[in-house]
Amino acid sequence: MKKLKITPIKNGTVIDHITPGFAVKVLHVLKIPESTSSVVSVAINVKSRIGKKDIVKVENRELDTKEVDKIALIAPKATINIIRDFEVVEKHKVQLPDEIVGIVKCSNPTCISNAKEPVKSRFLLVSDDPPSIKCYYCERETEDIAERII
């Protein structure tokens, strides 16, 4: 009998199809474990029909869609599954919000948002896939977004 490396969860959220190797960054964006006391399982480099992927499962907690959408910055193909009583009751692909605040650091070292000013970093969405964002302050597009996660 085929045995799953991670067992299904009864209730909670499954983030599937995360770009392989990015699960830890996804946790970082979602501020896990700081923001939750739930059981969280992480699988990295899981074989799938279209190659490898990472998976994150958060038990007994339905993550807020808007919050989870932020992970599209680093895993644009991820899907969010809300599980109730072992059934998927909601499923959607992550979608970046038009504005991303306080998650990414501007790649421009002389941008004012990198100075000691009382503001959070702020980016406007340029394109979804591949994710491309532009700093609200200096108007530069940020490269290597995954490396710039605060």
Add this chain to the structure above:
Amino acid sequence: MDFKNRDVISIKDFSKEEINYILNYTKKMVPYAKGEKHTDILREKILSSLFFEPSTRTRLSFESAMNRLGGRVIGFADPSATSQKKGESLADTIRMADSYADAIVIRHPQEGAARLSTEFAESPVLNAGDGAGQHPTQCLLDLFTIITERKKIKGNKIVLLGDLKYGRTVHSLAYALSLLGAELTFVSPESLKMPKEVINECKEFGVEPSSISNLERAVKDADVLYVTRIQKERFPDAEEYNRVVGMYKVDIDLLKHAKEDLIIMHPLPRVVEIDPEVDKTPYALYFKQAFNGVPVRMALLSLILGGKKL
């Protein structure tokens, strides 16, 4: 069209119609800027002028503009004499300036400083240059200069020459010229080429800029030659600077290839890229261009501070 209390941070914040409106209103300001006519439509208004970086033309022309409109200016041209020196944040400096004046003009070495200032000021903020970022009033005065000399922008063949990579004026200008329908040619050393994202913005307006390395060929059928300084301070390597600095030079010999009514512009300061001999020719428009900073800034200040229409 209502500009009252509007911030002026980037030329991209303005529509084509709004840009044309400002440029038309600027025409009315010229005799006042020259001192031929007098007005005090901004009497009792105070402009806070915060220059965290050196400036000659921009600062003086903002001050002249405010004075010509009957307003007053407070501020500084050297941040070493301010609380910044004690470690005060820009946000706090802006909060103070906001409470002392009706509008704030800011030049700052860091990109995005003007945009950030709008979050801490209730009064309108005018960006007088933020690092290698935006310089919208320079862009407007460049557009005004071209319109004054060539009657319109659409269809003019405009060559942008020099440091197209780091030069803050050329990025906003390429955007605005494309928006207004000019034909663009870029000439620069290989290492200082126009960034792709700026070229893509031009294309969004249906303009296909051409990039060539031969200046003689570019100048041949040009209507406007816009020259920029190669900025030594942007180069991490002095050797690379020395290699590119003398690569292009506008001199009398080059102008033998030019159309009779070509105009040469430069945001100044100029170093070696235009031979002083060119100053005496009818092609040279850069000093008149610098004067145009006054009527353009008068128009903006008047519109933003709600001065009575002239």
